[in-house]
Amino acid sequence: MRSKGFDGMACSIASVLGAIGDRWGALILRDVLLGLRRYDDLRHSTGITNATLSDRLKALEQNELIERRQYQSRPDRYEYVLTSQGTDTALVLMALAQVGDKWDLGDLGGPPLRFINANTGNGVKLALLDEATGERVVLRDVRVEEGPAADELTRWRLAKRAEHVETR
Amino acid sequence: MRSKGFDGMACSIASVLGAIGDRWGALILRDVLLGLRRYDDLRHSTGITNATLSDRLKALEQNELIERRQYQSRPDRYEYVLTSQGTDTALVLMALAQVGDKWDLGDLGGPPLRFINANTGNGVKLALLDEATGERVVLRDVRVEEGPAADELTRWRLAKRAEHVETR
Numbered sequence: 001m002r003s004k005g006f007d008g009m010a011c012s013i014a015s016v017l018g019a020i021g022d023r024w025g026a027l028i029l030r031d032v033l034l035g036l037r038r039y040d041d042l043r044h045s046t047g048i049t050n051a052t053l054s055d056r057l058k059a060l061e062q063n064e065l066i067e068r069r070q071y072q073s074r075p076d077r078y079e080y081v082l083t084s085q086g087t088d089t090a091l092v093l094m095a096l097a098q099v100g101d102k103w104d105l106g107d108l109g110g111p112p113l114r115f116i117n118a119n120t121g122n123g124v125k126l127a128l129l130d131e132a133t134g135e136r137v138v139l140r141d142v143r144v145e146e147g148p149a150a151d152e153l154t155r156w157r158l159a160k161r162a163e164h165v166e167t168r
Numbered sequence: 169m170r171s172k173g174f175d176g177m178a179c180s181i182a183s184v185l186g187a188i189g190d191r192w193g194a195l196i197l198r199d200v201l202l203g204l205r206r207y208d209d210l211r212h213s214t215g216i217t218n219a220t221l222s223d224r225l226k227a228l229e230q231n232e233l234i235e236r237r238q239y240q241s242r243p244d245r246y247e248y249v250l251t252s253q254g255t256d257t258a259l260v261l262m263a264l265a266q267v268g269d270k271w272d273l274g275d276l277g278g279p280p281l282r283f284i285n286a287n288t289g290n291g292v293k294l295a296l297l298d299e300a301t302g303e304r305v306v307l308r309d310v311r312v313e314e315g316p317a318a319d320e321l322t323r324w325r326l327a328k329r330a331e332h333v334e335t336r
Contacts, residue, residue, distance in 0.1 A: 011280060012268025013198050013261055014191070019273070023185040030181050034312060035329030045325055088267045090307055091294060093181055095263035099256045100180025105187070108317030112179060115296075118311045122300040126259060128283075129297075129304075132290035136297075139258055143286045144202060149276030157213055161203030 011154070019063040020089065024048055024056045026096070029082075029089050032066055037079035065089060091126070098126055179322070187231040188257065192216050192224045194264070197250075197257050200234055205247035233257065259294070266294055 020026050024046065031045045043053055057080065060066045065086035071079045094115060101111040115124040128137040146158055188194050192214065199213045211221055225248065228234045233254035239247045262283060269279040283292040296305040314326055 011195075011198075012266075012271075012273075013264040014195060015268040015271065015273040016264045017191040017194055019271075022190060023182070026185055027179075027182060030179075031325065034325055036325060041328050045321065045328075085271060087307070088270060090310075091267055092260065092263045094296070094310075095260045095294070096181040096184045098180075099259055100183040102256060103180075103183065103187075103253060105180075105183040106317075110316030112315050112317045112319065112322045114313045114315040116311045116313050117298045117305045118309045119305075120298055120301065122298045124296050124305050124310050125299050126263070126294050127297045128262070128292050129295045130285045130288055130290045131293050133288065134304075137285045137287075137292050139255070141286045142258075142262075142292050143284045145282045145284050147280050147282040148278030149274075149280045151280065153213065154280045157199065157202050157204060160209050160213075 016089070016092065019065060019085075020092075021056060021059050021063070024052060025060055026093070028053070028056055028060060029065060029086060030093050032080055032082050032086070033090055033093060037071075037081060039078075039080075042080070060086070094126055184257070184260065187233060187253075188260075189224060189227050189231075192220060193228055194261065196221070196224055196228060197233065197254060198261050200248055200250050200254070201258055201261060205239075205249060207246075207248075210248070228254070262294055 020029065027046050027048075028042060031042055036042055036045055039053070039057075042048075042057075043050070046053065048056070057066070057068075061068055061080075064083050066080045067083050067086075068078050068080055071077055097111070097113060097115075116122070117124050128139065128142060129135065130137050144158070146155060150158075188197065195214045195216075196210060199210055204210055204213055207221070207225075210216075210225075211218070214221065216224070225234070225236075229236055229248075232251050234248045235251050235254075236246045236248055239245055265279070265281060265283070284290070285292050296307065296310060297303065298305050312326070314323060318326075
């Protein structure tokens, strides 16, 4: 795994974007998360060309989001599964799905996929929670503050923001 | 706004990825969401070249995630703000930040940014909730099912997955 976010920025967002790579990387993760494992299935599902698919699979493996493992010998055959870090990206993919369902850009009139709580059969949604009280928080009540690992550029961004707030 | 997800896939994830464009697009959204508005500030914050920054700003505007508005005349000056659809992407960016903070790839020993509930001062986290009961759901209890807008390819993916589950 790369030890720094891309371009060495102290930004967790940039780190994860760097590990996923691009939208092809994200769509491959979506499919592996859904349970597709074989190269040919990923190819069919995503419509990515062979060159790009091989390249992105290698990158995702190098970035430790997926793992290649042998499921058959003579002839040797491999499949792809998520690492535990790869599984973490489910949060990002579910956020993308939730926003996309809200926008309904394709005029689909409903979600292509539904996320269900296996224990109750009810739908599952991502929401913002207060870590101490467990209460739901709406986005406009979320304030962004400097964290312990903020670097100079991060502090500069937050200061710039404050400047805009003052001048408006 | 493009009326279809990229490549016309019935996939909400692909739609949003298409609208954001690439990781530069995501970093610009991060900065505008943080409160940066001016071209020069975005340039300083992201380190993106002028050509790429102009291009991505135009794309984000075309995809209706940001809006350019005049804040000064003679000389005319413009700034960028989020549309309501752009604001929706906060969910994706917070998911990216949360995963990145968990990975701590840069060995930062803590998050560069903290998300705070303005009403309580406590931290805010994204979590999966059961839509009917409001209870928290862990990822391994989330089941993905066909939604009302599933197309043939989506159904094929889900069937493939079932196949793997059976054969293991």
